[in-house]
Amino acid sequence: MQSPDLGEDPLALDRQVCFALSVASRNVISLYRPLLAPMNLTHPQYLVMLALWERSPRSVTDLCDVLHADAATLSPLLKRLESVGYVLRTRSRSDERRLEVALTEEGARLRDEAEKIPYKIVETLGVELSELEELHVALTKVISASRRALDTR
Secondary structure (H helix, E strand, O other): OOOOOOOOOOOOOHHHHHHHHHHHHHHHHHHHHHHHHHHOOHHHHHHHHHHHHHHEEEEEHHHHHOOOOHHOOOOHHHHHHHHHEEEEEEEOOOOOOEEEEEEHHHHHHHHHOOOHHHHHHHHHOOOHHHHHHHHHHHHHHHHHHHHHHHHOO
């Protein structure tokens, strides 16, 4: 396989995918903060809620899979969401080792308010929706490729 041409300086900061991803991620997440604050959610908690608004209840294992997170990262988020009354964690009746997470009525009602957020983010960014959709497709490919590479290590 032929090596790709990475230009004159392969270490130029402005050409690094990791740098662009890091800055974009930080900046976009900061746009979410003021939108999530009235809902008493952090961005990581919002991601958990998105998964639960898709389907509830879910096992912690399932949440870890869908969010690409480990249980140690997810556990404090779930405890906090339970303490504010958005979720309820219970042991599965069929398998006590399995922890299930379900939305409470309050957590389910929060979805109506959260539905406004994607529209506000698109408007704030001022980037065409089609461009954001293309970016999403490209990032999904990067996520898949990086997970495959990590799995083979």
